[in-house]
Amino acid sequence: MAPHTDIPDPIRLGFVCVENAGRSQIAAALAETQVQVQNRSDIEVVSGGTDPADAIHPSVIEVMAEKGYDLSDRSPTKITRDALEACEFVVLMGCELSIEGIPPGVVVRDWGLVDPVGSDRESVWAISTEIEQQVIELFDDLPTRAERRTLHNI
Known part of the structure; x- marks a missing residue:
């Protein structure tokens, strides 16, 4: 019997903060761009x-x-809660947020970012640039399609 070669469900990345009005929105927009740039329809x-x-x-x-x-x-x-439980990676933006009940196996990272609310344009620019670097590093850490296929065929 031939090995199963379908890639499992997409890797789900969750960007979470309290208000979802700044950092997590920036991170999501930048991650969506990385999905396109890196041709990662599996994310x-x-x-x-x-x-x-x-x-x-x-x-x-x-x-x-x-x-x-x-x-x-x-x-x-x-x-x-369902959305969080479906994520493989949850990134907290550094807003003293405690997410309870995330199931075992979900990788949680806290980027400890400054809140852009009330900040001047230059500060928001710097925060968004820092988020961009973090998103790129996160994508570098994610398994590729080939790695995921190999893991799921073993």
Whole structure:
């Protein structure tokens, strides 16, 4: 019998903060771009907050637009327990957030980022640049399609 060669479900990355109005929105937009740039259709990106704000911070929308990302049609959303449980990786933005009940095997990282709310344009730019570097490093750590195929055929 030939080995099963289908790739399992996509790797789910969750970017989570309290308001989902700044850092996690930036991270999700940058990760979605990495999915396209690296042709990683095996990666799914989710973003949410435990207590979502009414809107994304205007300074975040402005800076990301300058960088070529249109966040104007996005809005903060609540992250559900089901969404968290479906993630292989959950990235916390550094907002003293405690996520209880994440099942074993989910990799949790806390990037410890400064909150952009109330920050000037240059600070938001720097925060988004730091997030971009973190997203690139995260993608470098993710298993490739070939690695996942090998792991699931063993």
